[in-house]
Amino acid sequence: MSSATVFAPPAGSVPPDPAWRRRINAAIVFIVLLWPMLVFSEFKPWILFDSQSMAASGRFLGAFFHPVVNTEFLALVLVNTWQTVAIATAGLALAMLGAVPATLIITERLSISRLGRGRMRPAAALLRHSVRSVLVLLRSVPELVWALLFVRVIGLGPTAGVLAIALTYSGMLGKVYAEILESSDAHGTDTLLANGGGRLASFLYGALPESAAELVSYTVYRWECAIRGSAVMGFVGAGGLGQRMDESTRNMVGGEVATMLIVFVLLVGLADLVSKLLRRRLG
Amino acid sequence: MDARLPPPPRRQRSTWLLLAFLIALVAASFASLPLKFGDLFTAEAWTTTAEFLDGFAPPETATPFLIKTGYAALETMSMSALGTLLAVVAGLAFALPAAGRFGAAPRALVRGLLNILRAVPELVWASLMLVAAGLGPFGGTLALAFHTSGVLGRLFADALENADPLPQQTLLTNGATPLAAFWYATFQQTLPQMLSYTLYRWENNIRAAAVLGVVGAGGLGQMLKYHLSLFQMQDAATVIIAMLALVALVDAISFLLRRTLTR
Numbered sequence: 001m002s003s004a005t006v007f008a009p010p011a012g013s014v015p016p017d018p019a020w021r022r023r024i025n026a027a028i029v030f031i032v033l034l035w036p037m038l039v040f041s042e043f044k045p046w047i048l049f050d051s052q053s054m055a056a057s058g059r060f061l062g063a064f065f066h067p068v069v070n071t072e073f074l075a076l077v078l079v080n081t082w083q084t085v086a087i088a089t090a091g092l093a094l095a096m097l098g099a100v101p102a103t104l105i106i107t108e109r110l111s112i113s114r115l116g117r118g119r120m121r122p123a124a125a126l127l128r129h130s131v132r133s134v135l136v137l138l139r140s141v142p143e144l145v146w147a148l149l150f151v152r153v154i155g156l157g158p159t160a161g162v163l164a165i166a167l168t169y170s171g172m173l174g175k176v177y178a179e180i181l182e183s184s185d186a187h188g189t190d191t192l193l194a195n196g197g198g199r200l201a202s203f204l205y206g207a208l209p210e211s212a213a214e215l216v217s218y219t220v221y222r223w224e225c226a227i228r229g230s231a232v233m234g235f236v237g238a239g240g241l242g243q244r245m246d247e248s249t250r251n252m253v254g255g256e257v258a259t260m261l262i263v264f265v266l267l268v269g270l271a272d273l274v275s276k277l278l279r280r281r282l283g
Numbered sequence: 284m285d286a287r288l289p290p291p292p293r294r295q296r297s298t299w300l301l302l303a304f305l306i307a308l309v310a311a312s313f314a315s316l317p318l319k320f321g322d323l324f325t326a327e328a329w330t331t332t333a334e335f336l337d338g339f340a341p342p343e344t345a346t347p348f349l350i351k352t353g354y355a356a357l358e359t360m361s362m363s364a365l366g367t368l369l370a371v372v373a374g375l376a377f378a379l380p381a382a383g384r385f386g387a388a389p390r391a392l393v394r395g396l397l398n399i400l401r402a403v404p405e406l407v408w409a410s411l412m413l414v415a416a417g418l419g420p421f422g423g424t425l426a427l428a429f430h431t432s433g434v435l436g437r438l439f440a441d442a443l444e445n446a447d448p449l450p451q452q453t454l455l456t457n458g459a460t461p462l463a464a465f466w467y468a469t470f471q472q473t474l475p476q477m478l479s480y481t482l483y484r485w486e487n488n489i490r491a492a493a494v495l496g497v498v499g500a501g502g503l504g505q506m507l508k509y510h511l512s513l514f515q516m517q518d519a520a521t522v523i524i525a526m527l528a529l530v531a532l533v534d535a536i537s538f539l540l541r542r543t544l545t546r
Contacts, residue, residue: 040362041365041421053415053416056414086316089312093312141527153332153335158317232404235497246498249410249411249414252414264403265403268402
């Protein structure tokens, strides 16, 4: 028997799938994993279509086509929209107050003892490590959970939102600032440090000019995220657009929710645009 | 020595304007908000905060409560995974028209729809879903699916558009049907990228799912809100720890999956 007859498939037929066994195993694993998930998440799409829920969502959705546009309500929405932006901006400003010193501490590029022998003093390594752990803790608790906690401590209102953004974002900014600085060209900073420059001077004249554009660009991007975050935090009572939206949804006033959703989408679009323009300027 | 230094570069006027605008924005933000930082720095506030923080330790570790927390964690996990899965299906369905495969008009239309889906955060979707789906994890799952399908639809569409068109054209000119040509060329080319995006969104969704519950969409968030509102701090501490552990777990799973799937 020649090898040609073995490998030539019969004319007109499709050769069997060489990976069929793997595909069937994968499908079985998938179904076995999917089943408990459907149970746990109470996945019952049909409840969307029972008459009671249909009527409720029908009324709610119907009202969506008549956004409330009277002057009084629009003024209220405008005030709350500004509050949302203000919470994000104030929160981010506070976050930078925390993040910049933290960055200066944890950036290994600014370590003097590392120069030459490549190893940090144990005390310095410990300090960097502990500040970094604090930053991890700050950013791994979701901003919404921070907001819930602060609403408990200081009561409803924008203060909770500002503090929540300040804490979460100082954790994020500190980490990413340090990463950006570490990834810049080391030559300038190292030379300044090796020739006796102080840490702050080496940072200002070495690392900062290298990565200033990237740092600012990331901050602007975070500002955009903070606006989204501050709108969402309103849902736990931290003020701004979210709080009004929550109230209107609870009262099932679809028209008001529609107006606020439109304003929110426009706001996010605007923040996106401003952020894009600012970042383009920085090149 | 100063005389030999080159003159500093001229600053553009628009830079100063931009800086002034930013400073004004920050100042206006602080000025216009009814912030109560003053209250925060009184001796009374410190004792309240200290008591509050003290209440968290030690976290509740009674077995029935741990089982309840575990159940909520599974609920959160299921919400995130199922929401992502639904979003992958919907995202693929949106991506084909959004990548311009059915002409320019459907492309613009679907991209607009995806923008809206994406612009509304998960939590807002969840609070809207509560009207239709009632309290519980199902509404949360749908909310995640809505937002994520907006994100994934856009990312998938971009991946499809950026894929090298040559393999597909070769199949088409050699007589393959358009569906087969898509399936055996463009889809296979973009699959690793799409898997990578999916895993990334899953990591995002587990974080979102953990907190979605605060509007009543089930899982750990709902437990946290419940126990915090009753000032049961030790229970709340356990729930927060469970959230952090779950997020870390999903990150680890996703890391492993990414290594095996997108190799």
